[in-house]
Amino acid sequence: MQNHQHFLIHKPHGFLSQFVYAKKRSKKLLGELYDFPEGTMAIGRLDEASEGLLLLTTDGMMSEIVRGKSVEKEYYAQVDGIITEEAIERLKNGVEIGFNGIRYVTKKCDSKIVFELPDCIGEGKKIRDERHGPTSWISITLTEGKFRQVRKMTAAVGFPTLRLVRIRVGNIHLQLKAGEVLSIFEFEI
Known part of the structure; x- marks a missing residue:
């Protein structure tokens, strides 16, 4: 069984909810806030102008669950x-x-x-x-x-x-300041 990593982040205004940006203009990316392990993905997105709680994981199944219509x-x-x-x-x-x-x-x-x-x-x-x-x-x-x-x-x-x-x-509330990242072992939605 693979040990996955999960993260909570308070995405600040002006950052994209991604790690790679293929266009020519430079953009602020999540990798500038923390040294995330390879394979980390954002669960859902917040646009560049939006802020707040963003969950990240190395577990694709967890991503599917959280993005589902049963999670508020x-x-x-x-x-x-x-x-x-x-x-x-x-x-x-x-x-x-x-x-x-x-x-x-x-x-x-x-x-x-x-x-x-x-x-x-x-x-x-x-x-x-x-x-x-x-x-x-x-x-x-x-x-x-x-x-x-x-x-x-x-x-x-x-x-x-x-x-x-x-x-x-879900039941995870924003408690971090803008730009802060918290690495967690697991989370329940």
Whole structure:
């Protein structure tokens, strides 16, 4: 039986969720944060502008389990404006977004307004200042993960995402500061 390695990372803004980037432009990659063993893969992805909890593993089967539709992923999104309860209800019930050139209605999900942020979110990249109007934070918990889904969902209800942080995958909660990596023996989702 092969001993696999697993890692938790707080992916900072501006990093790609990968180890190799084939295009000519230089990008910040996960390997710059830690000396991961060969064969390490990110379980799911966070786009370059997104932050937060990213699980990595050398176990392809674990990757499949975590990416499955039975595992919840929770995100905190800072949105443009003061979000309304009506918009939260629309998010909960599913909204229409575009995916691969077709229209798609998202599955029902849990969503709520967040009034107090955990310390692990940190300051992050400065998005803008008060001159540009108010912002608010929401939580969205999904079991699906279409391309840029949370950003598309908040835009669909009239509150574009300015900052996006994944704070939970299954029962694993973000507790690291941006850029920190934790090597673990195993994890349960």
